[in-house]
Amino acid sequence: MNKVTCVTLWLLVIGGLQGCLALADTEPQLPAVVQSPRLQSLAELDAQTPASRALKIHGWKSPSGGKVLFIRTPELPMFDLHVSFPAGSTRDGQHSGLAATTFSLLNEGVPGKDLSAIIETFDGLGAKTKMSIEQDRASLSLRSLTAIDKRDPALLLFTQILGQPLLTDEALVNVKKELTNILKTQQQDPESQITQAMIDLLMAGHPYAQPVFGTEKSLAALSREQVQTFHRQAYSAGNVLITLVGDLTLEQAQAMSLQVINALPAGSKMPPVIPVPRRQVDATSRHIERPLNQTQIMLGQPGVTPQHPDYMALRVAHMIFGEQKISSRLMTELREKRGLTYDVQLKNTLWEEGGTAVISLNTSPQFSEGAVKLVQSMYRDYLQTGPTQQELDDTLRQLRSSSALNSASNSQILARLVNINQYDLPLNLDFSIEQAQKLTVAQVRTALNKHFDADQWSVVTIGPTVEQQPLPLPTNEVPQSMCRAETGIVAS
Structure with missing residues (x-):
């Protein structure tokens, strides 16, 4: 087989990605790659607060x-x-x-x-x-x-x-x-x-x-x-x-x-639903036997309502831990470092008198028990340390940006206004975002420990019962390019 060499492909995507090509016979001399600073326009965005529409x-x-x-x-x-x-x-x-x-x-x-x-x-x-x-x-x-x-x-x-x-x-x-x-x-x-x-x-x-x-x-x-x-x-x-x-x-x-x-018919107001009581019993687990190729896993705890004073601190905390797709702690550890799952997320379900925080993922059946223990261990560490200042800053910047983007269409505005109406929140589309900007790492950590416990995750799994194997060891570094194959492996 002809000799293979790797050249850098400049792709028209923000951030620049690298790919691998198979070349024959010759090895042309490539110019050195110069590390250029970030685009000035992007650097300026960091210091700016996106302007929101004036919506009364x-x-x-x-x-x-x-x-x-x-x-x-x-x-x-x-x-x-x-x-x-x-x-x-x-x-x-x-x-x-x-x-x-x-x-x-x-x-x-x-x-x-x-x-x-x-x-x-x-x-x-x-x-x-x-x-x-x-x-x-x-x-x-x-x-x-x-x-x-x-x-x-x-x-x-x-x-x-x-x-x-x-x-x-x-x-x-x-x-x-x-x-x-x-x-x-x-x-x-x-x-x-x-x-x-x-x-x-x-x-x-x-x-x-x-x-x-x-x-x-x-x-x-x-x-x-x-x-x-x-x-x-x-x-x-x-x-x-x-x-x-x-x-x-x-x-x-x-x-x-x-x-x-x-x-509408004339009538009196319906009585409110009884609030969800603070759970006093130990966490429970359940397995549903199904002949599936992968085991689905859910870990859940009761959450808080949107009206609760700690709601925004908990939302920010869980964005960092599991809501932010690729950048979350769960995605970094379970997908990027260990290859255990394609997607893992922490989602908050909001109800008028309660709520839940649920972590969900799919993984190979032989790793299901280890994956549950790994998530529980990660959350225990998170409760002890809280987020880093960098994680908090990045998340608050994301919230500021999303606020402007989420007011671009009538349907987006309507969705936000419906939440305000349903949960009887202050008449300000940006109220929650403004609350979040005042948060400190200490406040986020305090709210987490007040409402959540690393040993109180209820667990449900659905899939086959198989012999368990040790989890893959994490890689030392998270890949930074789209070229994920090992050296010498080239797509043809």
């Missing part, structure tokens, strides 16, 4: 108790309307799946229109709707042009879905079949299985552990009368949260929110 939040409450937040963005002739209710699975009570069934029936039919006609009408107006349900809330959204001939009919149909769903027996039968099929699919999906198993461990006995779509047995027992009663109670004018972003005047936004509220 308007807020008001209706006489019935419904809450409205609005931001005017006149750049495009469109608006986004988001409406949510305390109608998630935590409200099921003894009738598991009641909330999901009621939610699924909303767009099955309104006076004069069935599901097909509803879809056709929205399509003809160029409007888009979305629906979602989770533990706390059921949400529906409408995006439409602000032209009167598009806006008014779209809004009218949307309010009929919210306040005048037919909830027929025929539609109930169809929805039950659809939800039953979803449950059967989840029973075969490893991701759904491990996620529900982790919630069961962390939230045992609490309404948050209730399956969002109920069970096959509970769905079969639901009646139309139960659905109608739940709709009148949960989807009432006193329970609604309305969030508006778009090319509307304040007067137009107020009129639009009033139209939504007036279309």
Whole structure:
């Protein structure tokens, strides 16, 4: 085989990457690579705070108790309307799946229109709707042009879905079949299985552990009368949260929110969900046997709500440990140094009365136990030392930059405003970011040790039971180029 040599390829990517080429017979003399300083434009960005858009939040409450937040963005002739209710699975009570069934029936039919006609009408107006349900809330959204001939009919149909769903027996039968099929699919999906198993461990006995779509047995027992009663109670004018972003005047936004509220059933506010108690028992574990090529692993602990004074310190701490993709401590150790997994992340689930912090990864079955112990050991060290000042500085800079980027579109602004509305946060899009900029390493470390314990990770695994092997030893250095192959190995 011809002699092989490695030459530097200059790629048009920020930072410059290196690759390897196979060359024959000759070894040309290459100029020495000069280490140039960083681009001046990038250096200047470090000292600058990205400018955020001037977005004023308007807020008001209706006489019935419904809450409205609005931001005017006149750049495009469109608006986004988001409406949510305390109608998630935590409200099921003894009738598991009641909330999901009621939610699924909303767009099955309104006076004069069935599901097909509803879809056709929205399509003809160029409007888009979305629906979602989770533990706390059921949400529906409408995006439409602000032209009167598009806006008014779209809004009218949307309010009929919210306040005048037919909830027929025929539609109930169809929805039950659809939800039953979803449950059967989840029973075969490893991701759904491990996620529900982790919630069961962390939230045992609490309404948050209730399956969002109920069970096959509970769905079969639901009646139309139960659905109608739940709709009148949960989807009432006193329970609604309305969030508006778009090319509307304040007067137009107020009129639009009033139209939504007036279309809803009259009713009192739903009682709040009981707070998640501070866990006093030892961490637990569960293994689900499945013949998979890789073992899925989850480690979880209860977290805090977004309203908690320590929330931002914990968010920053966990960004450094496991949220920041490639730069996180978990990715550096488990992927870059040991090659144990393609991806590992720490994600925070936020609920109105609780939350979770969950570390998830896939790895070869023979390394599953060692990977769990390694993550636990890394977190124990992290609790003792906290982040470095450099890690904290880099993360705060990232948050400042993302704040401006995440206000570029109406949908991004809407998502941030919905969080403020749902969790009753201060009326300032940048409030959390501003809080974070004041954090010190000591404050972050104190918050971590106050709310988390290295020995309190509940663990769920799903995969085959195999003989365990020692983990691969870490490499001395993290590769800094895309050319990861050993010397002498060349792609052909």
